[in-house]
Amino acid sequence: MANLVNIKIDGKNIQAPEGKNLMLVARENGIFIPSLCYYEHIEPPLGTCRTCTCKINGKYGPACTEKVHEGLTVEVDSAELIDTRKALVEMMFAEGNHICPACEKSGNCDLQHMGYELGIAVTRFPHLFKDRIIDYKPSRMVMEHNRCIKCKRCVEEVFTDDGKRVFNYMNRGNETFVGVDYIQEAKLSEAQAINAMKICPTGAIIVRGVSMTAPFGDREFDQQSTQQKKVLKKPTLNRPAITEKKIIATVSLAGCFGCHMSMLDIDTELLDVIELVSFDKSPLTDFKQFTTRCHIGLVEGGCCNSENVETLRKFREHCDILVALGECSVWGGLPSMRNSIPLSECLEEAYLNSVTNEPGGNIIPYHEDLPKILDRVYACNEIVKIDYYIPGCPPSANHIWKAVKNLLWGEEYSILYSEFKYD
Ligand code: SF4
Ligand code: SF4
Ligand code: FES
CATH class of the missing domain: 3.10.20.740 (Ubiquitin-like (UB roll))
Known part of the structure; x- marks a missing residue:
C-alpha cells in the first residue's frame, strides 16, 4: 500500500x-x-x-x-483561475463550429456541459468560422471535424482487435486534425464504434444509424453534473425573479444625449426591462424632480456648469447606486477638450469673435438665472462619489443593461468584445 x-x-x-x-x-x-x-x-x-x-x-x-x-x-x-479556465473553454467554442441545438451530442456532450459548468453564455473571443469538412468516408462513422477539440482521447483509446490505431493526428500546428484510418475503422465492431463515439467528449464522432437522442430531461447532463456529483437546478430563464420593480433615474449633463439614445437601442430586451424597472426623474419620462428614492442613477455627461453640479449632487443624494455612463461622465469626454484653453478665451471665441447677424449681439451672456460656466469640465467623480463606471462613446445598449441587471439583481453576465470596444 x-x-x-x-x-x-x-x-x-x-x-x-x-x-x-x-x-x-x-x-x-x-x-x-x-x-x-x-x-x-x-x-x-x-x-x-x-x-x-x-x-x-x-x-x-x-x-x-x-x-x-x-x-x-x-x-x-480563485477568481483568476476560474476565469482562466473559462477563457480556455471559450476558445474551444470560438475555434470550432458548435451549434448545440443541431448537434446529436447535445445534452450528452462534455464540452457543452463544461460550458454550463463554467457559466459560459458567450465567448469573449472572435469566432474563427473555419470551413472544415464533415468526413463521410468511414464506413461506420461520420467524422465532424468542426466539433473536434483535438483532445487526443480517440487517438489513444480506439484500437482494432489486432492493436491498430483507428484515429491519428494529421498535419501540424493550427492545421492539425484527427484523421481516420478507413481500413482500420471498417474493422471495428458496432460496440467498438459506439465506444469511440462515447469516448469523444464532443459530437465529433458519430456512428451511422446510432442515435444519441433522448428527450430533454433524460440526457446525461440534464439533471446532474457527473463531475461535480451534484444535482443541477432545472434550467430557468436567465432573468431575475420580479419581486418589486426597481426604480431608475437618468440624466444627461454635459453630454450629447448619445448614451440615452443607446439605452433605447436595446431592441427586444426593452420589453424585459420595462417589466423589471420603472423610471423616475429622467428625460425618458420628462419627470423634472425626483418623486421617490431610486435604486440606481445613470449619469450621462460631465459637469460644465453650476446647474450640472447641482443636478449631480441631487442624483447622489437620491440614488442608492450612482453610475457614470459614457466617456463624458467618466472623464469629461469631448466637452473637456476646452480644458486646455482658458475659459475667457473660450467665451471670447464663442460669443465675441463668432459671426452673428444680430446688431450688438456680440456679447458674453450674463444673467443671474443662467447657470455659471465652470473654469473647466469636470468628470462626475470629481464632484461626487461614483459607484460604477460604464465606459464607451456611447456604451452599447446590451452593455448598459447587462451592467444594470447585474447591479440590481446580481445577474451574472459576459460582455462580448463587440459590446465593449471603444472605437
Ligand atoms: S459538440 Fe458539444 S459543444 Fe459542440 S455543438 Fe455538439 S453539443 Fe454543442
Ligand atoms: S476524441 Fe473527439 S474531440 Fe477528442 S480528438 Fe478525438 S474526435 Fe476530437
Ligand atoms: S489538461 Fe487536464 S483535463 Fe485536459
Whole structure:
C-alpha cells in the first residue's frame, strides 16, 4: 500500500496515497476541478485541453498530469483561475463550429456541459468560422471535424482487435486534425464504434444509424453534473425573479444625449426591462424632480456648469447606486477638450469673435438665472462619489443593461468584445 502524503487544496488539509493523480484526489475529497481530456485509464494523462489548470506549488499547470506528493499545495478556486479556465473553454467554442441545438451530442456532450459548468453564455473571443469538412468516408462513422477539440482521447483509446490505431493526428500546428484510418475503422465492431463515439467528449464522432437522442430531461447532463456529483437546478430563464420593480433615474449633463439614445437601442430586451424597472426623474419620462428614492442613477455627461453640479449632487443624494455612463461622465469626454484653453478665451471665441447677424449681439451672456460656466469640465467623480463606471462613446445598449441587471439583481453576465470596444 502506498504511503500517505499530506497535501493542501485551497487551504484544506488532505491525506492521499503518494503518486495518486491529483484530479482523482480532488474528486474524492469533493473538490471540483473542471476537465475535458482527462480519462482515468489513459496513462500518462493526455494534458491536451488545459481545462483543469490550477496553481500547483505556485505555478500554473494542469491538475490531471500531477501526481500528489508530500507538501503539495494546490489552488483551484480563485477568481483568476476560474476565469482562466473559462477563457480556455471559450476558445474551444470560438475555434470550432458548435451549434448545440443541431448537434446529436447535445445534452450528452462534455464540452457543452463544461460550458454550463463554467457559466459560459458567450465567448469573449472572435469566432474563427473555419470551413472544415464533415468526413463521410468511414464506413461506420461520420467524422465532424468542426466539433473536434483535438483532445487526443480517440487517438489513444480506439484500437482494432489486432492493436491498430483507428484515429491519428494529421498535419501540424493550427492545421492539425484527427484523421481516420478507413481500413482500420471498417474493422471495428458496432460496440467498438459506439465506444469511440462515447469516448469523444464532443459530437465529433458519430456512428451511422446510432442515435444519441433522448428527450430533454433524460440526457446525461440534464439533471446532474457527473463531475461535480451534484444535482443541477432545472434550467430557468436567465432573468431575475420580479419581486418589486426597481426604480431608475437618468440624466444627461454635459453630454450629447448619445448614451440615452443607446439605452433605447436595446431592441427586444426593452420589453424585459420595462417589466423589471420603472423610471423616475429622467428625460425618458420628462419627470423634472425626483418623486421617490431610486435604486440606481445613470449619469450621462460631465459637469460644465453650476446647474450640472447641482443636478449631480441631487442624483447622489437620491440614488442608492450612482453610475457614470459614457466617456463624458467618466472623464469629461469631448466637452473637456476646452480644458486646455482658458475659459475667457473660450467665451471670447464663442460669443465675441463668432459671426452673428444680430446688431450688438456680440456679447458674453450674463444673467443671474443662467447657470455659471465652470473654469473647466469636470468628470462626475470629481464632484461626487461614483459607484460604477460604464465606459464607451456611447456604451452599447446590451452593455448598459447587462451592467444594470447585474447591479440590481446580481445577474451574472459576459460582455462580448463587440459590446465593449471603444472605437
Ligand atoms: S459538440 Fe458539444 S459543444 Fe459542440 S455543438 Fe455538439 S453539443 Fe454543442
Ligand atoms: S474526435 Fe473527439 S476524441 Fe478525438 S480528438 Fe476530437 S474531440 Fe477528442
Ligand atoms: S483535463 Fe487536464 S489538461 Fe485536459
